[in-house]
Amino acid sequence: MVEKDFSEQEHQAALNHLKESIPTNEELESMVNIFKAFGDMTRVKIILALSKTPLSVGEIADTLDMSQSSISHQLSLLRQLNLVTSVRHGRNIHYRLSDQHIITIFGQTKDHIIEDEND
Amino acid sequence: MVEKDFSEQEHQAALNHLKESIPTNEELESMVNIFKAFGDMTRVKIILALSKTPLSVGEIADTLDMSQSSISHQLSLLRQLNLVTSVRHGRNIHYRLSDQHIITIFGQTKDHIIEDEND
DNA sequence: ATGAAATATGAATGAATGCTCATATATTCA
DNA sequence: TGAATATATGAGCATTCATTCATATTTCAT
Numbered sequence: 001m002v003e004k005d006f007s008e009q010e011h012q013a014a015l016n017h018l019k020e021s022i023p024t025n026e027e028l029e030s031m032v033n034i035f036k037a038f039g040d041m042t043r044v045k046i047i048l049a050l051s052k053t054p055l056s057v058g059e060i061a062d063t064l065d066m067s068q069s070s071i072s073h074q075l076s077l078l079r080q081l082n083l084v085t086s087v088r089h090g091r092n093i094h095y096r097l098s099d100q101h102i103i104t105i106f107g108q109t110k111d112h113i114i115e116d117e118n119d
Numbered sequence: 120m121v122e123k124d125f126s127e128q129e130h131q132a133a134l135n136h137l138k139e140s141i142p143t144n145e146e147l148e149s150m151v152n153i154f155k156a157f158g159d160m161t162r163v164k165i166i167l168a169l170s171k172t173p174l175s176v177g178e179i180a181d182t183l184d185m186s187q188s189s190i191s192h193q194l195s196l197l198r199q200l201n202l203v204t205s206v207r208h209g210r211n212i213h214y215r216l217s218d219q220h221i222i223t224i225f226g227q228t229k230d231h232i233i234e235d236e237n238d
Numbered sequence: 239a240t241g242a243a244a245t246a247t248g249a250a251t252g253a254a255t256g257c258t259c260a261t262a263t264a265t266t267c268a
Numbered sequence: 269t270g271a272a273t274a275t276a277t278g279a280g281c282a283t284t285c286a287t288t289c290a291t292a293t294t295t296c297a298t
Contacts (some may be wrong), residue, residue, distance in 0.1 A: 014172035018182050021171060022164050030232050031225070032160050039155035040286075041148075045141050052140060053133035057245055063137050070287055072246055082235050091244050091295050101231035106150070108227055112220035113149050117202050177277055189275055190259055193245080210265050210274045 037081050038105075042066065043074050050084060051103050054096040156200050157224075161185065162193050169203060170222050173215040 032104045037043055044066050049055060055063070061071045073093055085098045097103070156162055164183050168174060174182070180190045194214055199202045204217045216222070 011172050015174075015178065018168060018171060018174075018178075022167055022182065024196075028160060028163055031228050032158060032163055034228055035154050035156035035163075036285095039151060039158040041144060041151050042286080044147055044151055044154075048141055049137055052137055053130050055137075058243090059134065063141065064159060067288070068245070069289080071246085072244095073286080076246075088245095088295085089127060091242095093245065096227045099231060099234065101234065102129075105224060105227045105231070108220060109150050109153055112153070112218060112224070113215070115218065115220065155255095161256080169286075179271095186258070187275070188259080188277085191274095192256080207265085207275095210272095212275065 033081055034083070037078060040074075042070070043078060044106075046071070046074060046078065047083070047097065047102060047106070050095060050097045050107060056089075056092040056093045056094055058092070060095070124219060152200055153202070156197060156202060159193075161189070163225075165190065165193060165197065165227070166202070166216065166221060169214060169216045173213045175208075175211040175213055177211070179214070 015083075033069050042064065046060055049060055049063055057068060057072055057075060060075075061068045064071070075084060075086070079086060079095075082098055083102060084095050088094075088104050157166075161183065165179055168179055168182055170199060176191055176194060180187045180195075183190070194203060194205070198205060198214075201217055202221060203214050205212050205214050207213075
């Protein structure tokens, strides 16, 4: 094929710089890790619960009908990723979302799904 | 504890309706599945590549220095989730992002990370 | 100090997942 | 039709991951 239409030329141009335009693993790692965190039903539910009000580990476990240990493990992961923060209040530890971006991302994703279902 | 300050009252109120406010597994499943898809380095790179221009399987494999088979498997998954669409062009199959929401979500997530690093 | 309550943590286990290899399917071209 | 190219797919394997169980740590109340 010798002749190329306009969009084909654009494609070639994009293709030439494509390899360099892809960020490195290091650059992408934090993003991927956050998405990994969101890619689990339990963690999504924890985040949704925390979007309503700060909660102790036990309150989350009760709300989700799951074991204290399991919730604690997941919270530890979410804390490592700076998705939640914790403050001790007496014997309890209050967890809260560390920033509202998280809920925005969830909302955006919901939008994608809804738009998709309308096709 | 008999007396509660205002925020404590709010907490109790939120706690009462919390269990019912958490969506069911079925309602959350598509969101979780999309995040699972985003939670893998290879798939994120595929999506970022496709955000520049539609690409064939081979072009993606070359760009990411990965096997044809691996990329094809991942594209199959992304297609099942309606994140990409494919059109055959001769012997090639052109993949493209199915909707621009995806990139918005990536951007929002990047924002979260950047905000986070500034603390 | 001691016991009880809340949370954290390490090891073990079963399930999910990503890649590879071999092979199948589809399309073009001679 | 038959060879070559592009893509898809199934099985196998190694790794990752979520939960559980047992136990450690921290704090409060007596």
